[in-house]
Amino acid sequence: MTDGTAPTDSPATLYGPVSLVLGVVATVTAALSGFIGIAIPLLAGALAVTFGLLGLGRRLNRGLSAFGVATGSLGVLYPVFLVALLT
DSSP: OOSSOOOTTSGGGGHHHHHHHHHHHHHHHHHHOOSSOOHHHHHHHHHHHHHHHHHHHTTSSHHHHHHHHHHHHHHHHHHHHHHHHHO
């Protein structure tokens, strides 16, 4: 493509939806898991933030990417604050 935009059928167009799904999974599992089950929200949240930032950098599905970054960061920060509060 000569106009500098990414093709619409590229695998990179999935960064936004994947980020959103992983962010929601991270937030829900962080809210429902106890002190022991913090590995899943941390991993899913970190992946959501990574994919969301990649989607924002490529300017693809910006709304989904931004929401994925927000929910992913909540999914990462909630268990971290919970551990810091309880220790």
